[in-house]
Amino acid sequence: MTRTLYACIHAAEFPAQTLVRLRPELRAQPVVVLDGIAPEETVCSINAHARRQGADLHLTKFEAEAIAGLHLLRRSIASESTARTVFLECAANFSPRIEDVSFGTACACVLDIAGTESLFGPPDKLAQRIRAAMLSAGFHASIAVSENFHCARLKAAHARGISLVAAGEEAGAMTSLPIQALHLDENATETFALWGIRSLGQLAALPQHDLVARCGQQATAWRELAMGVYAHAFQPIEPVFQLSEFCEFETPIEQIDSLIFVGARMIECLVARASVRALSLASLTAEMTLEGGKVHRCVLHPALPSTDRKFLLKLLQLEIAAHSPQSAVFALALSAEAGQSSQVQLGLFAPQTPEPSRLDVTIARLKNLVGEDRVGSAVLLDTHAPENFRMENFGLDNTTTIPSTAHPRWTLRRVRPPVPLRVTLESSLPVSFRDRDKRYAVKEAFGPWTTSGSWWSMGRWNVEEWDVLAETDLGAPIVCLLVFDRQKKDWRLEAYYD
């Protein structure tokens, strides 16, 4: 039978370690990391110096600030993600077989190190090399080596430094670990507390049959874990499936056509890789590294995931045409998000709709012309606020219809951007106004129609609207909507009634 051997690397308080890692000057300082949305941030991770200063997890920001000398840092999930990659990459230098066993705010992995002796020496040497490598990468980690996967995992999580558990010594090595190491459910935790079972050693000493009779079959697993004999099917981390292609040019490219030519090949490859997995491309991101180091980025979102390379290439072409890079391109990276190929079942008698890919191309063209946020369906929001809509991509389900009415309707034609006005008032009533070109005399004004709200937030508004019938000096009438923003104290022409 093949001998197994595992090494677990455990970095506790990973959010704090992540942030300190890139700021060496803080390594000897008390540091706490705050998580949550202001003003409700709480401490989610601390280093040893901070703990010695009296800091603890779950303190509020206000309470943490009251402790002198603490460095308060904000949690960065992106940094943690990067650091985790570095952590795993560092571990991968010692074994290709890695299982991620991170829990809570700790980052941990177990390496299958069977057969690595000839490369890295005996387990103790290997553990030292791993620890040193981790330290040089900026992580304080504890290492445990055992023939049992879980023994290594639990030992590393609850012991400092390096722990080497010899074969057959697992139970002894685990005996003093607290029972909380097993992360049991609330009921089991309470039962063991009542029984006075506080360590894995005490748990292991319980007779198995009696234990199972009381706690069910899961107790067998707990007991085996406590004795360091619980078997584990290793689940190595799969390489992340990333749809990306990268091409560095020997000479900078200035012609878009040349760029598209290369891009076409890259899209073809991406589509082929996705197709093998029965996937489509849901989005496509092009990153162009420019002269001077700048990166020019554009993102395409087809209405439906697609594997139509011509269509995708057309979208890319339009996008690059609309947002062309400012200088020559050194490198082009294309990355895609995979999506399920989707087919929409249309009704037999439903009116013909445009083909999604053609519509996408048309919309892309429109966006080229008028701007990203001006194309799509307007979707009303549940608010009294003046700009109470948002734009949404056209979709098949945005089919809410406003019932027709017998009354004649006026059409409100919004002016974007609104036209700033100078308004003359008499007894708070607008009597005339002037835009950049003309002066208008108000014949009749109706209002103010007032709305105000969001008084509890920065987004508060308070406006009054006037429906105005006015005439230019030449006698041309207009019917328009004037708005007075009471907060900014400014007037604007918001819309015309047609």
Place this chain on the structure above:
Amino acid sequence: MTDLSLHISNSRSAGTPVCHPNDEYVSTRAHDTAPPTQSAARPKPSEYVELHATSAFSFLEAASQPDTLIDRAAELDLSAVALTDRNGLYGAARFHSAGKRTGVRAHIGAEIAIRSFGDRLTPPDWLPHQYPKEPPRIVLLCASQAGYQNLCQLLTRMKMREPSKGEGSATLDDLAEFSAGLICLTGGDEGPLASDLARGGDSEARSTLDRLVSIYGRSNLYIELQRHHQRDEEARNQALLNLASSLRLPAIATNGVRYATAKEREILDVFTSIRHHTTLDRAGRLLNSNSMRHLRTEQQMTILFRDIPEAIANTRIVSDRLEFSLENLGYKFPHYLVPEGETMVSFLEKRVEEGVLKRYGVPSKRDLLDRARTQVRRELALIKRLGFEGYFLIVWDIIRYCRQHGILVQGRGSAANSAVCYALEITAVDPVGMELLFERFLSESRGEWPDIDLDLPSGDQREQVIQHIYEKYGSLGAAMTANVISYRGRSAAREVGKVLGFDEDTLARLSGLVGRWEWRGNNDTMARNFEHAGFDVHHAKIACYLDLCLRMQDLPRHLGQHSGGMVICAGMLNRVVPIERASMPGRTVVQWDKEDCADLGIIKIDLLGLGMMAVLQDCLQQLPCHYGDQVDLAAMPEDPLVYDTLCKADTVGMFQVESRAQMASIPHNAPRKFYDLVVQVAIIRPGPIVGRMMHPYMNRRQGKEKITYPHPSLEPVLKRTLGVPLFQEQLLRMAMTVADFSGAEAEELRRAVGMRRSMQRMKDLEGRLRTGMTRNGIVGEAQDNIVQGISSFAMYGFPESHAASFALIAYASAYLKVYYLAAFTCALLNNQPMGFYSPAVLVKDAQRHGLRVRPIDVQRSSGLCSVETEQDGSHSLRIGLNYVKGLRQSSAQALVETRDREGLFESVDDIAERIPELNRKELVALARIGALNSLGEIRHRRDALWQVEEAGRFAGPLLQRKEATPTTALSKSPLRQMTTEERLAADYAGSGLTTGPHPMAWHRSILRKQGILSSEELQGKPNLSRVRIAGCVIARQRPGTAKGFVFLSLEDEAGIANIIITPDVFEQNRVVVTRSKVLLIDGQLQVNDGVIHVKARRISSLEITDADIRSRDFH
């Protein structure tokens, strides 16, 4: 643009738009076809009356108190306002009182939900919104008393139709049945016309109007117009005007007021979010679109409706038609049915005569008989003159019912001044023997009903009496008074936090820290509490949160029911005030609280649940069985041993004298007779302490101060209280003695001084007082002193009769504790929660007094705690299964019944098998506290825990047969025995108390080595010496009268030590003091006439036990 098109097309033929001078303005068109009005005259500028205003008593649908609306109306020079809360008259009484105070006419009405009209207006379906479906509401205003009675009946009908407490809605039949005397307005956007116009246009609105016309008549229906600067509303107004014109109905202007001032719109938005269980960010269109629903001036409204002047004129016309006010409520107290040939007076006289003979006919009181007869004659004459004989007979009838059903009852309050009440056995204090002053109870000039409060055992027996009254007077003839639940610090912080989107953890942290102390220092602001909860109050969002919390204070949140106030009525109570269902099954509640009822002259009888009455009743019931004794509360002997115990402040568990302050003062007072106890009960109150009466009395009592009187003539009045006026009755007598006031005048003086409301009335009375004194030769400084004395102590004085009633119960509790400790402690434990101390402390106190307290045992314990007789004939206390946390009452009952029926249990398996109701968790709960230790094979608690884990698991069908059950239960448990500390922690966690040694006892030897004294050892130490003491915190107090001082009670195995913490020391140790279970105090000993305190200098937490020791705080 439907709305606009209508508006503009009309405007083209209209006149010039008009503008409001204060920038809050709407332009309108002139109305070319004016709807008919009842007044041809153009309105004068001052003719507007707001006829549709809702208060915060529209629970979460409006934001101002009724009196705030009235005050604002007075500021705006409005002559009248109508309160029209949603489906109720909840705020009407306060609105009426405020109206009387300010001179603003308070019209009464309500918005009534009508299901028959479909759903109220909501935004169209194509607009995103979250409006729930609700019925539309019309406004009904009371024109006459008949109208008011109809409105009350209508509200009662719709509320009582609901199966449980709920909003309810009326039908058209209801409206038709109760239509007389009411004027109907069609409502604003919540009204039926708004939804009709949106749903079916003019024709549907016309149909609704036709139905309303058929119910209220053309002269009592007004089409309501509101203008809040909204286009769609204006479009509706045009449609309504057209309807009014074509149907020849009058239009009327209102502002649909939801708050007094524009700023309060923010509170309404918060309320709206609370009501719809959402946050402000997510509420969307549910919120107001602007801040226009506030009270407006007549000028503003006149300009706003300049194009429809008749709509303004009609408000004055309707207001003039609203003749009804709550002055004219039409309430009558019911008559008592007497036998044929009797009148209520003759019947009462006979019952009183019987009572006098019973009370005073005994040899010990025979000398008082003549005086008692004279007194009752005087009282009866007054009762007859005032027509209160029915009231006394009805209360007597309730007392008789209680006696017949073995329910302990005693009257309290000023009723104890009445010899008639004593004779009728309503009260137990002899007013003749104690020379109590009748006028404090009843006087001719007061013009109000007497107030009799009855103390009953809390729990089922009180409920029995309440249900008897319902039965006797009918479900529409009697009801409980309401209790208005208002927003306070905690609730405001929690609910505002929710609507601002704070998470649950944050809210829990905050509500845990918002102070509940009675005393609040400068640092105890809500801002400070926010800081302690970890909030930065300078952050804009937090500042907004804090501001909203402060503004929400005292606004009504919902209606509860008062703990005992009951009103009854001759005829139908539902014609006097609307009645609705309470949340408690079988209970109904009127829409006013007890102050509102009192203000409007509705008589209430307080049926108060008093925990100590239940204790006394339970205790007395046990005496014959266990002790062979019977004790009559009305005839308890004056016992020296009881007074000795009281003098030692050994009063844990005793009624009224067990608090920390009482314990500190009672040795100084050293009561040796009943009246001393009356004084003791009365003197430790905020009143006497703030009025600085306590120390003069105590000093005189101890002979440290000379007894003097403000004037020699007052010696008879103040002699009993050593020259210090303590009781309200003494104030009355002082005025009667020095200024020849009549009893009624003296009572009027007391009330005038006490209430400090009418300065003019106060001046008149003081003038009469001084004139009287001058006439009697009391002038100059003596006169000033007396006037000053009366003024200061009238605010705080305590009724002597009330003190006497309480003292009687206090003495009874002391007597029973001294002589029947087991039964008394048993009764105390069975009636928790009550009193000042937790069950754990009560048990330890009883043990220190020599009582054996037996632990919970499945073989012995009953459902409740019980008294057991030991082999030596002594009594011990067995803790009942009611103290097992997590054991359901039904399971406990099944256990006891099975055991009593089938015999003792043999094993854990036996229990599990015989009582299938017991689940695994309950078996664990019993095992952890040692309740299974007496079963045969169990050696210790963990043995039991090991076995119940198996026995408590349900076997599958295959293994359910008994013979198939494996017998592993007898296998030896591998678990080690619990340590002492583990047992202690399990005791407190599983039952809240321990019958074993006190937690501190286990650590005494170590504590002693550290120089830490026990509470007993403090007694040998000299005054002002430095001491160290440690103990479990059992009570924390920060009384309102103590200027920020905190008082702690620390308990150890020897007793209770009293700790004083100065405000400075408290501020430095706030977290330790408020959160620690065991404290170590370094401080200075203060010994004063045997009363020992430790003034803390250093405070630290002592981590010696994990036991969950609970403190009772903030009393």
